[in-house]
Amino acid sequence: MSAVEEAANEAPAVEAVPKRAMTLGYGTSLVVLALLIIVPMFLKNFFVFQLTMLLIYALAVLALNILTGGSGQFSLGQSAFYAVGAYTSAILMEHMGVNYALTLPVAGIICFGFGFLFGQPALRLSGIYLALATFALAVAMPQLLKLGFFEHWTGGVQGLVVTKPDAPFGLPISQDRWLYYFTLVVSIGIYIASVNLLKSRSGRAFMAIRDNEIAASAMGVDVALYKTLAFGVSAGITGVAGGLGAIAVQFVAPDGYTITLAISLFLGMVVGGVGWLPGSIVGSAFIIFVPNIAEHISKGLSGAVFGVLLFLVIFLVPHGARQVAMVAQQMLGKLKKN
């Protein structure tokens, strides 16, 4: 069987999601936004820090969502891109004294390049094979970061300590709060850009590839280009998230970016709903808070409790947060009719 036939017979990796169902309505978006702006004003610094991490992981999940939900390619290697972004920001800040805000676009561009290049060989692979190839990348990354060759820059096993930025212009808010709002602005920017990307010509090309590669190429879509482009965009956004993560945590070390992180992000995407961008934040909340809840229930069996909770979610709402949102919408619709 030739590769083409194989591709043609293969069931689509990801269920098709209609374009309009990928985002939230204006009203709901505004409510969520208002909550994200107002709530942190009344929280302790520690919770603000947790919310910052929530936004950062949401960005990383969003990036994976564009890749998998948008173009139908799997990746278990997002932790590698996250690590590259984090180290780029940390090295630029600590060794070269670059302003933290300026390190983010650099991290994004470097990761875009890295993802785009990785996307080239990945073109030959699809489905689970691609997942395995990216898995290899995630496993290799922490060891690469420990290499003596880079040690002068990366700090080896010890990692690098990053200085947390103060609020600019002498604003009377704490570092954590400032960093939260900074992250929020970056996240909203990336979210809007992503929504628009998927609504654009390129986005339609992504989805055409996802739904049927051969049909897409018959329609004149440059399959190779758009597949690698999806990888690049996804890696770039993950890199920005990694950079933000390094600034928020104030520390980068190889042990922070293992395969566990990649799997967490994958988990976040599934729980949030594959292909539904607003679900990213729900998925991110799941991977941050549910382990804490599990630990609270039983310290010795926290892993098992987490497993049970995850199982329940997958069993009851297989489409994740998107399914919950759709059910809620239908119920609201019924209420309006009555």
Place this chain on the structure above:
Amino acid sequence: MSAIKKLAVLSAALGLLTVSTSGVLAQKKYDTGATDTEIKIGNIMPYSGPASAYGVIAKTEEAYFRKVNAEGGINGRKINFISYDDAYSPPKTVEQARKLVESDEALVVFNPLGTPPNTAIQKYLNTKKVPQLFVATGATKWNDPKNFPWTMGWQPNYQSETQIYAKYVLKNKPDAKIGILYQNDDYGKDYLKGFKDGLGAKAASLIVLEESYEVSEPTIDSHIVKLKASGADVFVNITTPKFAAQAIKKNAELGWKPLHFLNSVSGSIGSVIKPAGFENAQEIISSQYLKDPADAEWKNDAGMKAWNEFLDKYYPEANRADAFVVYGYTVAQTLEHVLKSSGDNLTRENVMKQAASLKDLELGGLLPGVKINTSATDFAPISQMQLVKFKGETWERFGEILSGDAGG
């Protein structure tokens, strides 16, 4: 009663009152995390993930503080021991440390485990002026009171250990030809530095070969062959358990019989010596500072008897051959001592001050003669160890207690 007498009584009563209130004010001082009835102790430990074998340390500590509470607490205050899982992942450690300090409001962060996780929170805790007390890692950098006055180690650090080996070589084999094998990371380099510092000016002439290996290498056989070929008659083996077993086995295969020093990291009989073969490990020298619970010598020892009684009552499911259980017990006792001597002045500053003024403290789990000493300039509580030689199927202690003090 005359007016004068009344006045006298009144003034006497007032006087008494002032004396007693000023006494109270001078006595009791608290920071967040301590009250009249409770002291909150925070802890971070990898209960899950690759390093989860260490989780038993915090479980022992938790059991020990239950014992302290059952016996009336410390100066009447109960210990509230809050321990979180970080899975040995530095970003998670930062989150948990912040939770302990800002949300649970613990007085100190006690015995967090691992070099990368502790590095991740060191700056934060020092900025917040929260004690990062008795960290569970052997890196030498925790002994740096000048730059990090809120961070203190506990166990003998790596450099102290190899300094002790170096002293032994200088004394007993002054014309040695030394071959060193070390793991190429911070742990290996830390040990290597201590050894060279210990040899001092003679390091250059005595060391004939320094070989390093990467953790990713499947086997270190070729390095051993090279070391043997160098003609070395002293072998300093700075390797983690898996590689240590390989090295011991390969030595025997090659028939190379140098004076063999094995770092204490790989001193475990169960995971290193036994797989390598008892007959291959005879005469290897290492060092210890805690009593080995599996050693029959301590059967009637008062300190280990108390340890066994404690386990019977508060932690019956513990594995009694596990050295980590002795570790957790002893480090918890050290904290108990520090909190006791802090009295009613439970400020973070005073706790740190008390931790830095331990004088010849001896505890049941430590080898006889090993004493805990700290000062304002010495943040390495345990710096004494005893050499041990492998004979038959156990380590035998020999010689006197040796000390090496290395700063970060």
